[in-house]
Amino acid sequence: MSGNEDATHFEDLPLEALPLDAWHRAKGARMVGFAGYHMPIQYEGIMAEHSWTREHAGLFDVSHMGQLTFSGEGVDEALEHILPSDIKGLKPFRQRYSMLLNDEGGILDDLMVSRLGPNEKGEPAFDGAAIYMVVNGATKYDDIGWMIDYLPDEVVMNHMADQALLALQGPEAGEALATLIPQTADLLFMQSGPFVWRGVPLWISRSGYTGEDGFEISIPAEDVTLLADALCELPQVKPIGLGARDSLRLEAGLPLYGHDLSPAVSTIGADLGFAIQKRRREEGGFIGHARVMKELADGPGAKRVGLKIEGRLPAREGAKIFSGAIEVGEVTSGGFAPSVGAPIAMGWVSLPDSAEGTALEIEVRGKRIAAVVAPMPFVPHRYRRKA
Amino acid sequence: MSRYFTDEHEWIDVEGEIATVGITDYAQEQLGDIVFVELPAEGTTFEKGDDAAVVESVKAASDVYAPISGEVVEANGALEDEPALVNSDAEEDGWFFKLRIADTSELDGLMTEAAYKKFVASL
Known part of the structure; x- marks a missing residue:
């Protein structure tokens, strides 16, 4: 028997340990290499962890991600040059989804950007920086190199390598976090702010990568x-591994950089135009x-779409998509969706075949399986948008 | 009946000329939640080492090889409705397929249970 662990081998460099490495192992995690780090792929099992997160609250260690701050004169203008999103209009304590594009409009990374602000006592967060950004772990060093080339000397970018990041996700995440930090109950989706827990400064946003209500908590590595x-x-809380993180985000219709998004594809084709505001x-x-x-104006050549698959055989990344005899695209993420109870996939198909309801076929090990272009998310988002 | 094991984490029960093949408890534990098993059709013949089945976990697809040469005489239909049987009972009810053994001398190269246990402990 031979397996294909979906772990990214990071340029053959030795894997590094995250601040919670020993904690994961003590919790019984199975560790794999991902984005250059030893990371927990699962604890008790992907299905159980997935369901737990949909019903209660799951704790994810996402400390591999890059946490950056930006400060200095002209920081908004500088960031508006390298990000397609509205930064000048981003109010303090608000977060926005954005991306880095190359000169051809290809996607170099997707990210979250927020404007920092002081706490109630007027004390600044992250040494008084203006902007906080979270980028993908596997791309963070490339991102930093790319941005350095475009940022003027007055703007200082700081990679907070000693900062850990936790995500708490699920319908009971709000209740759980409020027992430790009652003030977090007031946050709404895509809002963020400074908090203190047992004397430790935290930056918490109400956001995540599962489609559920939840938080992302930045904390010094020594306190995590x-x-x-x-x-x-x-x-309400159990630790959840990367395996369930992937199945949860796929059900939520959220793209995974390096799989569903890459320098070869564009924002509009990826259906991420919402990240580029009108101005x-x-x-x-x-x-x-x-x-x-x-x-x-003209439409993209291909679009990122959701695919519902008939039967129980999952279509994985790389599987070719056909309309009759013609190859029209490729699966970029796929697997069994525990909350749907069936296989689902995300893929790129040519524009004429991208309309919801289009019947297509996917080739898996020489066989064709039936698939239909389906609206995303596959499982409704349950963000907390109103108090 | 004698039970053999391979270093690809399969078990083989031999009864007369028929061999029942499955994956070991260690293998199912490594794979995690199994959501689909693709089994060979009756009458398919395999050489030792051929791809014989595919087991899909939530995360990935893995090939299962024919541990010995032979002809498929039965596949475990129960796995179609309940692939998780491989997780809950890998070494009994979660069997994959039965082969009519082509060459009994191939069994000589397989591991005993004690040897397999030692092999797994060394991983």
């Missing part, structure tokens, strides 16, 4: 074990603008 323990002592589309002034405008 204490917080992970305190959270997992709560009856930015009209005014331009960001890297990759020409591609965005062209595709808004």
Whole structure:
């Protein structure tokens, strides 16, 4: 028997340990190499962890991700050059989904960007920086190199390598976190702010990668074990591995960089045009603008779509998609969806075949299986948008 | 009846000329939640080492090889409705397929249970 663990081998460099490495192992995690780190793929099992997160609250260690701050004169203008999103209009404590584009409009990474602000006592977060950004772990060093080339000298980018990141996700995440930090109850989806827990400064946003309500908590690496323990002592919370993180985000219709998104594809084709606000589309002034405008006018060549699959055989990344005899695309993420109870996939198909309801076929090990272009998310989002 | 094992984490029960093949408890544990098993059709013949079945976990697809040469005489239909049987009972009810053994001398190269246990402990 031979397996294909879906672990990214990171340029053959030795894997590094995250701050919670020993904690994961003590919790019985199976560790794999991912984005250059030893990371927990599962604890008790992907299905059980997936269901737990949909019903209660799951704790994910996402400390492999890159946490950056930006400060200095002209920081908004500088970031509006390298991000297609509205940064000038981003209010303090608000977060936005954005991406880095190359000159051809291809996607170099997707990310979250937020404007920092002081706490109630007027004390600044992250040494008084203006902007906080979270980028993907596997791409963080490339991102940093790319941005350095475009940022003016007055703007300082700081990679907070000593900062850990936890995600607490699920319908009981709000209740769970409020038992430790009552003030977090007031946060709404895509809001963020500074908090203090046992004297430790935290930056918490109400967001995540599962489609559920939840939080992402930035905390100094030296304090993260204490917080992970305190959270997992709560009856609602269990640790969840990368395996369930992937099945949860796929059901939520959220793309995974390096799989569903890459430098070969565009924002509009990826159906991520919402990240480019009206003013930015009209005014331009960001890297990759020409591609965005062209595709808004003429349509992209291909689109990222959801695919519902007939039967129980999963279609995995790389499987070719056909309309009759013609190859029209490729699966970029796929697997069994525990909350749907069937296999689902995300893929790129040519524009004429991308309409919801289009019947297609996917080739798996020489056999054709039936698939239908389906709306995403596959499982409804349950973000907390109103108090 | 004698039970043999392979270093590809399969078990083989031999009764007369028929061999029943499955994956070991260690293998199912490594794979995690199994959601689909693709089994060979009756009458298919395999050479030792051929791809014989595919087991799909939530995360990945893995090939199962024919541990010996032979002709498929039966596949475990129960796995179609309940692939998780491989997780819950890998070494009994979660069997994959039965082969009519082509060459009994191939059994000589397989491991005993004690040897397999030692092999797994060394991983």
